[in-house]
Amino acid sequence: MTPVEEPEEALQIVEDILGYTFNDTSLLYLALRHRSYVNELGLPTIESNERLEFLGDSVVELSVTHVIYEDFPDYPEGELTKLRSPLVRGKALAGVAKRIGLDQCVLLGRGEEMTGGREKQSILADTFEAVVGALYLDGGFDVARGFVISCLEQMIQDIVRWGPGDHKSELQELATKRLKSVPRYRIRDEGPDHFKTFHATVQVGGKSFGPVAGSSKKEAEQAAARLALVKFGWRKEREARDEGRAVRAGGGPRGHQDGARGGRPRGAGTPAKRGAVAGGGRARDGGVARSAPGRWRRFFSRSGPRG
Numbered sequence: 001m002t003p004v005e006e007p008e009e010a011l012q013i014v015e016d017i018l019g020y021t022f023n024d025t026s027l028l029y030l031a032l033r034h035r036s037y038v039n040e041l042g043l044p045t046i047e048s049n050e051r052l053e054f055l056g057d058s059v060v061e062l063s064v065t066h067v068i069y070e071d072f073p074d075y076p077e078g079e080l081t082k083l084r085s086p087l088v089r090g091k092a093l094a095g096v097a098k099r100i101g102l103d104q105c106v107l108l109g110r111g112e113e114m115t116g117g118r119e120k121q122s123i124l125a126d127t128f129e130a131v132v133g134a135l136y137l138d139g140g141f142d143v144a145r146g147f148v149i150s151c152l153e154q155m156i157q158d159i160v161r162w163g164p165g166d167h168k169s170e171l172q173e174l175a176t177k178r179l180k181s182v183p184r185y186r187i188r189d190e191g192p193d194h195f196k197t198f199h200a201t202v203q204v205g206g207k208s209f210g211p212v213a214g215s216s217k218k219e220a221e222q223a224a225a226r227l228a229l230v231k232f233g234w235r236k237e238r239e240a241r242d243e244g245r246a247v248r249a250g251g252g253p254r255g256h257q258d259g260a261r262g263g264r265p266r267g268a269g270t271p272a273k274r275g276a277v278a279g280g281g282r283a284r285d286g287g288v289a290r291s292a293p294g295r296w297r298r299f300f301s302r303s304g305p306r307g
Contacts, residue, residue: 003104003118007032010105014131017100018147022138027052031130034123036109049130056133059141061088063148068156083159087152094124096151099215102127158223167226171204174234179205183228185221200224205232 004010011028015021022028035048064087068080075083086092097103106127108117117123136144149156168183175181183204188211189196200220201210209228214220229235 007107010107014102014105017102018135020135020139020143024138027134027138031134032105032107032127034106034108034112034117036112036117037107040109049127052130052133053126055136056129056131059132059136059144060093060129060148063145064088064152066145067149086159087155090121090125092152092155093128094121097124097128100151102131167222167229171225171228175204181205183225185224187217187220202228204228
């Protein structure tokens with residue numbers, strides 16, 4: 001997908017990605033406008049997406065806090081904070097924005113465009129939060145929360161099972177110390193350029209672990225590294241503790257996300273569609289947030305507060 005320059009086209013594409021048609025499209029237009037874009041138009045900074053980003057930041061944090069609070073009643077406050085922290089950081093939100101295609105739809109000034117603004121973590125994370133803020137104002141909390149949780153669902157599952165952290169660094173440190181060996185990774189990819197899947201295998205201590213799939217090389221390598229840590233027994237105690245907590249908390253994450261890029265989804269139904277009854281928005285039969293059976297469903301069927 002190439003960068004979108006025309007505002008009308010950007011709005012259409014983002015609505016397709018979200019699976020939601022805005023009642024007030026000016027909110028979505030505002031969410032996509034970076035400071036550099038409004039500066040070039042000669043508009044005041046107040047016309048950029050910064051205020052919506054401020055609102056969306058709180059909506060994202062509340063959405064994540066709500067779901068982990070209800071689904072992990074056995075976790076004390078400190079554990080919940082550790083679980084939430086990596087999910088609401090700019091790095092995670094920027095990754096989501098790029099994965100679903102928001103990076104190509106943010107409206108940038110020419111100077112920012114030329115200096116690689118579409119790859120900047122801060123711009124991508126801010127745009128994601130601004131879009132969430134726009135969803136909240138247009139459709140209510142259930143619509144915004146459904147979108148946020150669908151985007152972060154796989155990450156929540158991974159963090160609950162494996163714990164937050166840099167698994168590659170941990171594997172390298174332990175392998176060097178205990179096996180006098182340095183991990184080596186092999187990567188292969190498959191699929192079209194706009195929707196590649198990467199498969200990583202790590203070799204360490206004469207053993208091979210993988211292949212493990214990921215949506216990026218980094219994600220696949222991290223997954224292979226944590227698999228090696230568990231197979232060597234170096235994370236066994238932690239894994240057993242986390243799995244035990246998940247069972248006591250209600251079985252752990254069992255939701256399903258069938259994500260799609262560029263507005264070409266698989267499956268049927270979206271969180272936005274289920275939340276539209278409460279929010280008054282017009283949901284589509286497409287978008288990145290797909291059907292979510294199991295533990296996520298209750299969030300999409302409740303009537304939440306209006307923005």
